[in-house]
Every structure is written in structure tokens, then in C-alpha cells.
Amino acid sequence: MRFTNSLIGMINFLTFLLSIPILGGGIWLSSKANTTDCMRFLQWPLIIIGISIMVVSLAGFAGACYRNTSLLWFYLVAMFCIIAALIGFIIFAYGVTDKGSGRSVLNRGYLDYYLSDYSGWLKDRVDQDSYWSKISSCIRDSHVCANMGLEINGVPESADMFYYRNLSPIQSGCCKPPTECGYVYVNETVWNQGGGLMDSDPDCLKWSNDQTQLCYYCDSCKAGVLASLKKSWRKVSVINIVVLILLVIVYVVAYAAFKNNKRYDNDEPYGSARMTKAQPSSLHF
Structure with a gap:
């Protein structure tokens, strides 16, 4: 249990650090007075992605370090949505770029x-x-x-x-x-x-x-x-497939940590109840 929790905590701490420059880049673009239409088009996706990664990473980090089952449950749901969205994007990217060439x-x-x-x-x-x-x-x-x-x-x-x-x-x-x-x-x-x-x-x-x-x-x-989008989307899709595999591995480890935490939460009150019942019996003798 400690190993899975420590691994999830470490991974989410690293992703939290990654979200800081992403969010900072979006805020920097929005604060520039001479922001072009191209830069303005990029700022909000960067801000949204940065905030999403930061929130999910904090939930996973806190849930793993403090054995908080509720936070880990939220983390698993968020990760499942991210994995589902990534699969959808990969299928969509190949679907909309299947025709056309120079x-x-x-x-x-x-x-x-x-x-x-x-x-x-x-x-x-x-x-x-x-x-x-x-x-x-x-x-x-x-x-x-x-x-x-x-x-x-x-x-x-x-x-x-x-x-x-x-x-x-x-x-x-x-x-x-x-x-x-x-x-x-x-x-x-x-x-x-x-x-x-x-x-x-x-x-x-x-x-x-x-x-x-x-x-x-x-x-x-x-x-x-x-044509340029087709080429770049195909490259991004290959990267997304690699990221998808890594996310599935992380999801499996996080699910193991969630199950261990849930078992720990269920065992602790059960053990306490046995001790309280055993005490009156020993006093009788």
C-alpha cells in the first residue's frame, strides 16, 4: 500500500510542477498588450489545460499521501474522463485527416x-x-x-x-x-x-x-x-498513443492505491470494535 501511494504521489507531484509553466504561459499571453490573434487563440486552451492538470494532480497527490479515499475516487474519475477523451481524440484525429494530399x-x-x-x-x-x-x-x-x-x-x-x-x-x-x-x-x-x-x-x-x-x-x-494539419495531427496522435499507454498504467496503479486505502478504512473500525468487545470479557475473569 505504501509503495502504490508513494508512486502515485510522486507522479502527481511531477505533473503538478508541469502544470505551473503551462498555466503561466497562458496567463502571460493574456497579459500582453500586443497579443496577436494567433496568440489570443492559444491563451485560453493553455489556461484551461494548466488548471485541469493542476487540480487533478493535487487531488491525486493529496489522496495518495494522506490515504484519502474520497480524493483518490475523484482522481480516478477524472483520469478515466481524460483517458476516454484521449481515445476519442485519437479516433477523431485519424477520422478527419484520412483524405487529401498534395x-x-x-x-x-x-x-x-x-x-x-x-x-x-x-x-x-x-x-x-x-x-x-x-x-x-x-x-x-x-x-x-x-x-x-x-x-x-x-x-x-x-x-x-x-x-x-x-x-x-x-x-x-x-x-x-x-x-x-x-x-x-x-x-x-x-x-x-x-x-x-x-x-x-x-x-x-x-x-x-x-x-x-x-x-x-x-x-x-x-x-x-x-495538409499541414494532417501531418501534425498524425504526429500528435502517435504521441497521444504513447501518453495513453502511460496514463492507463498510472490509472491501474492509482486504482490499486484506491482499493488498498478503502480496505484500510474498512479494517480499522472493525479491529476497534473487536477490542471493545473483548475488554468486558477479560474484566469478568
């Missing part, structure tokens, strides 16, 4: 991305104006397009060098026009109209050399974000 382009090292290749809940959310305004603001704030420029021995890269670069989905979808539009390369984020079919894709008319616009309102940019 298309290969002749004589290009990068892929082009089309919103029509994606479908489902995630695509509908990204395509909504209210959500896309926040997402596009995050892309602008990250300066991903402004940082695309490359120089070799002080000379800007040529068009042929750019064409064979391995661009990220967001760089390909948001920072340049679709290849089929036929724009002529000037530099990484400046393209002039060429002899392509400008009406073949609505994105051809949305492209702008204005560095605050580029292709942030193109469907190709939304498709690039979806």
Missing part, C-alpha cells in the same frame, strides 16, 4: 494543394470565414512567407532553383500562386502574370503581389493548412 507537378520539387481534394468536418471548419480570418492572421504573424527567401553566395536564387525546392504545404499554398495559373517567377513572393489560363482556377485571380495579401485568401492556402 498533387505532384511536372518539373517541380514541391506539391500543389487543392481544397477540392479534402472533405469532412475539418475542411468545413477551415473553410468558414470566421475561422479562416484567425488562421490567416496566424500565418501572417508567423512570417512564413517573408522568410522564404534564399541567397547563395549573396545572390538570390533563380527560378529554376526555386522550382525544385521542397516547400512546406503552407509555403506552397499561401506564398505563391498555383502552378497552373502560369505566373512568371520574379522572386519567392513576387510573381507576374504570364501566358497561363488565368480563369482555370479562381485562385489565379486572388493572387496579389501585395506582401500582406499574397495567396492568403486562396483555396490553395486553405488546402495547404489542411
Whole structure:
């Protein structure tokens, strides 16, 4: 019993320490006067996650150290909800990212991305104006397009060098026009109209050399974000599977501590009752 309680107490003390920088990061973001839309989008999830981890960790730590069955029961219920939510998220993440990928382009090292290749809940959310305004603001704030420029021995890269670069989905979808539009390369984020079919894709008319616009309102940019989300969500899901296994192990140990504490609570009054009944018998003799 002491071993299981000590192990649960130690684990929850470590998770409590982990919750402090998470909660502090959310509070710091909310207190900054120049908080961008992207940062503002992150602050509340950080605060909620930090508070949740802190409360659950304190319940588990106090319940294990003081053999408090009620706190351990609350801890088990909270852990069960977390495990169930994690399983649900893993299934959901694989379900909403099962379709869509970039298309290969002749004589290009990068892929082009089309919103029509994606479908489902995630695509509908990204395509909504209210959500896309926040997402596009995050892309602008990250300066991903402004940082695309490359120089070799002080000379800007040529068009042929750019064409064979391995661009990220967001760089390909948001920072340049679709290849089929036929724009002529000037530099990484400046393209002039060429002899392509400008009406073949609505994105051809949305492209702008204005560095605050580029292709942030193109469907190709939304498709690039979806491709990037798919890649990152799949990586996060692998990490979540590992975390899920660890949480199940912790849950089993916590359940053992709960059962031991409950048995201890039930045995103590029973032993006291036997002693009180035995005393009058010894006085009779």
C-alpha cells in the first residue's frame, strides 16, 4: 500500500510542477498588450489545460499521501474522463485527416494543394470565414512567407532553383500562386502574370503581389493548412498513443492505491470494535 501511494504521489507531484509553466504561459499571453490573434487563440486552451492538470494532480497527490479515499475516487474519475477523451481524440484525429494530399507537378520539387481534394468536418471548419480570418492572421504573424527567401553566395536564387525546392504545404499554398495559373517567377513572393489560363482556377485571380495579401485568401492556402494539419495531427496522435499507454498504467496503479486505502478504512473500525468487545470479557475473569 505504501509503495502504490508513494508512486502515485510522486507522479502527481511531477505533473503538478508541469502544470505551473503551462498555466503561466497562458496567463502571460493574456497579459500582453500586443497579443496577436494567433496568440489570443492559444491563451485560453493553455489556461484551461494548466488548471485541469493542476487540480487533478493535487487531488491525486493529496489522496495518495494522506490515504484519502474520497480524493483518490475523484482522481480516478477524472483520469478515466481524460483517458476516454484521449481515445476519442485519437479516433477523431485519424477520422478527419484520412483524405487529401498534395498533387505532384511536372518539373517541380514541391506539391500543389487543392481544397477540392479534402472533405469532412475539418475542411468545413477551415473553410468558414470566421475561422479562416484567425488562421490567416496566424500565418501572417508567423512570417512564413517573408522568410522564404534564399541567397547563395549573396545572390538570390533563380527560378529554376526555386522550382525544385521542397516547400512546406503552407509555403506552397499561401506564398505563391498555383502552378497552373502560369505566373512568371520574379522572386519567392513576387510573381507576374504570364501566358497561363488565368480563369482555370479562381485562385489565379486572388493572387496579389501585395506582401500582406499574397495567396492568403486562396483555396490553395486553405488546402495547404489542411495538409499541414494532417501531418501534425498524425504526429500528435502517435504521441497521444504513447501518453495513453502511460496514463492507463498510472490509472491501474492509482486504482490499486484506491482499493488498498478503502480496505484500510474498512479494517480499522472493525479491529476497534473487536477490542471493545473483548475488554468486558477479560474484566469478568
